[in-house]
Amino acid sequence: MINMTREDAISIFNAAIDAVQPSHLMQEHVQLHDGILTICDKTFSLPAGRPVWIFGAGKAAAAMAQALEPILSDVPVQGIVITKYDHALPLQHIEVAEAGHPLPDENGVQATARMEARLKAVQPGDVVLFLLSGGASALLADYPEGASLIQVQQVFGLLLKSGADIHEMNVVRKHLSSIKGGQLALLADTEAWCSLILSDVVGDDLSIIGSGPTVPDPSTFSDAVAILDKYNLTAQLPSVIYDHLQRGCAGDIPETPKPGHPGLKAVHNFLVGSNAIALAAAAQKAISLGYATAVLTSTATGQASAIAGELVTTAKDWKGPRPACILMGGESTVTVTGQGLGGRNQHLALAAGLLLATAPGITILSAGTDGTDGPTDAAGAVTDRELMHSATTQGLDAAHYLAQYDAYHFFEKAGGLIKTGPTQTNVMDIMLAIIS
Template identity: 65%
Template sequence: MNTDAISIFNSAVSAVQPATLIQKSIQHDADSITICGKLFPRSAGRPIWVFGAGKAAAAMAQAVETALPDCQLQGLVITKYGHELPLQHIRLATAGHPIPDENGVAATLQMTEMITGVQADDIVIFLLSGGTSALLADHPPGATLQEVQTVFDLLLKSGADIHEINTVRKHLSGVKGGQLALLTNTPALCTIVLSDVVGDDLHVIGSGPTVPDPSTFADAMAVVEKYRLTDLLPLSIYLHLERGCAGGIAETPKPGHPRFAHTNTFLAGTNRIALEAAANTARQLGYDTHILTSTLTGDAITIAHSLVEQAKAWTGKRPACLLAGGESTVTVKGKGMGGRNQQLALAAGIALNGQEGITFLSAGTDGTDGPTDAAGAIADAAIMQIGKNAQEHLEQQDAYPFFKKAGGLLITGPTQTNVMDIIIILLV
């Protein structure tokens, strides 16, 4: 069953590859470019500008170069270390993720300088995927990069969801939350998006650098207070948020802002697309297949217990495949090594309590789960029997070494895409 689970997961990832999605999204002729069905006239002698950020940025840029072979392309995209691909015309920078670093700050500054040079009749394509919040990096006046790094780390370990985390991130930046779009002088700004956010909220994906932001400084401060981070924040960061709440710093641009009247945002890839492809493969393999949800959120352990209960209670046809997508959270308290998918799989393996005939796979479509080289993990009765001290590993958020010893790690390498996580449960 493990082989089938891996095949089903791989088909989900293949369906949301930028090469496939961009080819469907962009067409051109000598006088115009059509992006997701909308036509934009081309100016003779002028380049098509391509910018972007995210774990899939290099693959998306490469796909744009393939889709527009006869166009003069210029621009810059930023991706995570290890996710780079060769590009012919568009510059590529690599930077730190999930914690921003100096290379990200330098590349972001370079990008903003290039964007401000765009002419009014130019076409700009912005390629947005998960990871942008860290890769499109800067820090507010009066604060250092190191202080922003501290905040990112606190947020990632707090148990806050991505909506809450990005609310804070947007208010510590001069480019997130729609502010990058304000730097452009063209009415032809087109953002192509791979969504790594439950609900596909455009202002949340990558902290929404090219769309209006409905969140406020007060919302950001509320997140900090909710997760009891107030006393842990660097003083400069707290004072920045406090000044924003008092109206001393301009808010991010809100819906209805006139500068967004001519911006265009297109959702090209989603978790649902990946799940549908996974379901097709599962059916071809002979499984009675059901997609439970594409909007799974909450604590990883709680999700694991709920899904295992559903699997144990299954009374339908067999073999069966239950699919779910979304993104769980983990409040990091232990000092172990792992990621949310490995934590979820380990909790599921424990909850299986030795029951055979159930295979549980949880993995990130980007090929990365936490600060590890694994996409996620697979749990079944045999794997759990090989591993030792499962509960202790779970409590210490130390799933990686458990599954490494037991043979349950799923290692794909960078997949060049990112539409959140996929959970596959096989029942025989």
């Protein structure tokens, strides 16, 4: 049976998720009164009978659209959003399509084509609301002329296992696409486009979130090639992908639209959900449970094992009042060399667990706010010295599981997996240590 400290850790994590639910965020940022639509700090007059177009992509796109429909119940609404499998929700007026993530698939390609066709049908006086959240880089699926979906999947797969961070991966993705990197917003002939964005990237760079389909792109084909070279992936690229990038570097393929591009002057991009918002709610929950609380950062990056070491060391060296809860947010990376199953959060929790043999009274949790950690059905894991000791008595070699990048099967047997199901939001990861 789970102990009370682990229960508290999970409750604190759940509070973070609740704070960035689209049902709250859409009501806060979108209002309609007497034919005047207010989106963040922009207002638009809606001509009678003219539609509001809703488009979107990401793990939270369906939930964002569902929250908007009642707000816009007095006006015609139409459009399409693309979300991950098992993330669809019932919508009255907006089509919802499910597609592959983290690798794009044919359903994503077809849904993206339908979105492009509808964007081209937008009239100059129409309002477009675009709902963007993490996962859109895969869900908005296309591929270069002459290439195939399989070849793009191969490149995405190489990037996911390379150790490249999300900024680097999305620079490459933008230059293998005709819709990412600000290009999608060029399809609609309107002076009223607003994107509502949930950030799943460290630093909340709008040009990186979901590969920035509505945001000017400062990166270049040359940047994409340099990233592939950095991770020794260039020689593994399909020849047609390599040729596409080289033609882009030579100027034979148009670059993505850069800051100041006239076609994006009427596009307004608003950040409405972030890891910092989730962390603040987690801290309030920890305080309500009686913990002295400190938020270390919302921009943690680096290898999962290194962050695990930092978190455990900080907890062991804690000099403040007890019980205490130390919180971090951000997104770790793993460079996968083993053949196991897991994700960055489970790997971080297992790496931390191995350090708890000399750290009694510390509980570590690491989990993704989207409810999905790597290619698993778990959001992450929670562990402490008691759980690790119990695993040893069961004959589980934690160090072996870590070396094989097989944290999922370790925690499946030892206990500690956190399974939320789809959370309908996505603002990176929450990592915490409770010191009893």
